[in-house]
Amino acid sequence: MCNRSRMRLRLLAACVALVAQESPLGAQEIRAQEARVDAVRVLIQRAEAIERVFRDSMERATNGLDTVLVPPLRLLVAPGLRSRTARVAAPAAEQLSRRLGSVASQLNQDWIVVKSVRRDNNDTVTLGLKGERNGTVVERLWGVVDDSTLSHWIHDNASDLFARRLLGAHLLAWSRSSAGAGLALDTVLAREWVALRFDFVESPTVVSRRCFGGDIAACMSALELTPTSDPALEWYDAAGRHEYVYANWVARAADRAGARRCSDGDDASCLSVLRNLFRDHQPHPDPVAARMTLVRLAVQLGGVGAYDRLLATTGEPSVRLAATARVPIDSIVRVWLQRTREARVASDSLSVQIAVGSIAWILACGALALRSSRWR
Amino acid sequence: MFRAILVSQWKASRGLVLLATLVAFALPLASLQNAQSATNAAGFVMSMQAWGGFYGIAAAGLGLLVAMAAWRPDHAGHHVYALSLPISRARYAGFRFAAGMLFLAPALLALLLGAAVVAMTGAIPSGLHAYPVALALRFALAAMVAFALFFAIASSTQKTAGIIVALIAGMFFAQYLLVMFGSDFDVLGPLGDFIFIRPGILSVFSGRWMLVDV
Numbered sequence: 001m002c003n004r005s006r007m008r009l010r011l012l013a014a015c016v017a018l019v020a021q022e023s024p025l026g027a028q029e030i031r032a033q034e035a036r037v038d039a040v041r042v043l044i045q046r047a048e049a050i051e052r053v054f055r056d057s058m059e060r061a062t063n064g065l066d067t068v069l070v071p072p073l074r075l076l077v078a079p080g081l082r083s084r085t086a087r088v089a090a091p092a093a094e095q096l097s098r099r100l101g102s103v104a105s106q107l108n109q110d111w112i113v114v115k116s117v118r119r120d121n122n123d124t125v126t127l128g129l130k131g132e133r134n135g136t137v138v139e140r141l142w143g144v145v146d147d148s149t150l151s152h153w154i155h156d157n158a159s160d161l162f163a164r165r166l167l168g169a170h171l172l173a174w175s176r177s178s179a180g181a182g183l184a185l186d187t188v189l190a191r192e193w194v195a196l197r198f199d200f201v202e203s204p205t206v207v208s209r210r211c212f213g214g215d216i217a218a219c220m221s222a223l224e225l226t227p228t229s230d231p232a233l234e235w236y237d238a239a240g241r242h243e244y245v246y247a248n249w250v251a252r253a254a255d256r257a258g259a260r261r262c263s264d265g266d267d268a269s270c271l272s273v274l275r276n277l278f279r280d281h282q283p284h285p286d287p288v289a290a291r292m293t294l295v296r297l298a299v300q301l302g303g304v305g306a307y308d309r310l311l312a313t314t315g316e317p318s319v320r321l322a323a324t325a326r327v328p329i330d331s332i333v334r335v336w337l338q339r340t341r342e343a344r345v346a347s348d349s350l351s352v353q354i355a356v357g358s359i360a361w362i363l364a365c366g367a368l369a370l371r372s373s374r375w376r
Numbered sequence: 377m378f379r380a381i382l383v384s385q386w387k388a389s390r391g392l393v394l395l396a397t398l399v400a401f402a403l404p405l406a407s408l409q410n411a412q413s414a415t416n417a418a419g420f421v422m423s424m425q426a427w428g429g430f431y432g433i434a435a436a437g438l439g440l441l442v443a444m445a446a447w448r449p450d451h452a453g454h455h456v457y458a459l460s461l462p463i464s465r466a467r468y469a470g471f472r473f474a475a476g477m478l479f480l481a482p483a484l485l486a487l488l489l490g491a492a493v494v495a496m497t498g499a500i501p502s503g504l505h506a507y508p509v510a511l512a513l514r515f516a517l518a519a520m521v522a523f524a525l526f527f528a529i530a531s532s533t534q535k536t537a538g539i540i541v542a543l544i545a546g547m548f549f550a551q552y553l554l555v556m557f558g559s560d561f562d563v564l565g566p567l568g569d570f571i572f573i574r575p576g577i578l579s580v581f582s583g584r585w586m587l588v589d590v
Binding site: 368 | 531
């Protein structure tokens with residue numbers, strides 16, 4: 001423990017020393033400093049991994065938990081739940097292996113913890129995750145849990161762990177996702193496409209609206225799959241720039257005179273204010289859910305081995321997604337746009353059930369009326 | 377014979393049929409007018425959904441009034457005209473039923489026309505879809521169910537109508553007594569489910585009535 005603490009202190013001191021440097025640096029020096037920061041980050045990650053293993057050992061020893069391996073899953077289980085958990089985890093593990101392919105093996109880098117709420121009763125359980133979000137109990141169910149529920153529970157939480165690990169390691173910066181949140185492993189549902197459509201229709205950026213209108217190049221720009229040199233000019237039209245400056249107090253505070261001229265209708269001033277603002281606070285033009293749906297679509301198009309290719313490929317997100325789906329990136333975006341525009345949720349107004357039920361009641365009431373008496 | 381009944385029934389129904397036709401045509405246009413104040417597509421759909429209840433009310437009102445009008449001449453004339461005709465009671469009631477169904481048609485066509493006008497105005501936000509035919513068909517089914525139900529009640533004897541009313545009142549009274557005595561037994565809930573949840577007789581009225589949806 002003491003060695004570990006000293007190591008962490010040294011790492012911290014190194015970080016502080018790096019940050020404290022005030023003299024302007026040349027490009028070569030910046031690269032050298034970045035390399036040092038990366039090296040420090042690797043050391044910190046190793047230290048955290050050691051600490052995690054240590055805490056896992058302590059918890060197993062303290063709480064008397066057993067380790068149950070149901071490849072690719074690794075579970076920490078209360079002794080009384082050992083056989084039951086092994087039984088119900090098997091179908092979840094099989095389903096995950098089938099869906100994820102060989103990369104499912106990465107699931108065993110995290111722990112799924114299944115405990116009893118009471119020592120004398122194994123019917124009521126809690127399920128937690130230990131891994132990147134160390135020790136966080138993400139779900140808790142009070143009451144009797146049947147095997148099917150527990151199996152689904154294990155499957156869903158393992159999927160969540162995988163999604164976080166996948167994005168955390170590969171697409172986190174581009175995806176704009178908070179540690180992989182929103183990357184479900186399932187096919188995108190019609191209602192999700194419809195919600196995305198709403199977001200695009202109401203987007204403040206002209207590039208997103210053009211994308212929804214069918215412009216694939218605009219979609220590539222909106223999804224930041226192609227580089228943009230001047231976002232203030234390319235993503236917003238004059239009305240959008242004016243609205244952005246009007247609604248954004250940071251922009252107004254940074255350049256009051258320019259913001260005033262912008263509010264008077266001077267688009268050049270709006271452009272200038274936004275260009276200054278976007279140096280530090282560049283917005284994202286597309287809706288938050290858009291990139292998640294694109295990743296899920298690429299995986300769906302890619303079929304067997306899609307996750308393997310996503311993890312194995314390096315380079316820009318567009319290259320990774322193309323490798324995942326095994327089709328060019330513009331083809332993925334075209335399919336994605338088509339689904340965004342055309343996905344339909346069945347109308348509630350009329351269904352076969354409503355029609356058949358109504359006709360039956362009309363006939364029944366009509367028959368009753370025909371049998372009414374002449375004598376009243 | 378059917379033509380004679382059709383003409384006599386039309387005289388009793390024409391005023392309300394014309395009024396219902398105007399209302400049915402105006403409903404989709406009024407809902408569009410109201411929804412246009414929405415600032416986004418989601419607000420547009422919500423506004424359209426809020427107007428959905430009016431379609432059900434209009435269909436129920438249309439069915440009720442046309443059914444009452446179908447039997448009004450007989451009630452007013454103490455059924456002398458019906459008794460004087462050389463046809464069976466069932467055949468007579470069948471003619472009245474068919475005539476009433478025909479009188480629903482103008483309002484149904486007016487609603488379809490109004491909904492089609494809304495769909496073709498181009499005022500629907502991009503990304504949303506209009507369902508004029510589905511809405512008009514549902515309106516037709518709801519109006520016909522209401523008509524058939526009230527036609528059957530109106531064709532029955534006063535004694536039968538009294539029994540139906542007494543049964544409904546009895547249900548409410550029983551529920552009141554149960555609550556008074558602290559019982560959790562729910563009488564009206566299952567009854568409401570039986571009537572309004574599929575395949576209940578009034579289930580066509582429940583749920584969302586959407587002219588414009590995602």
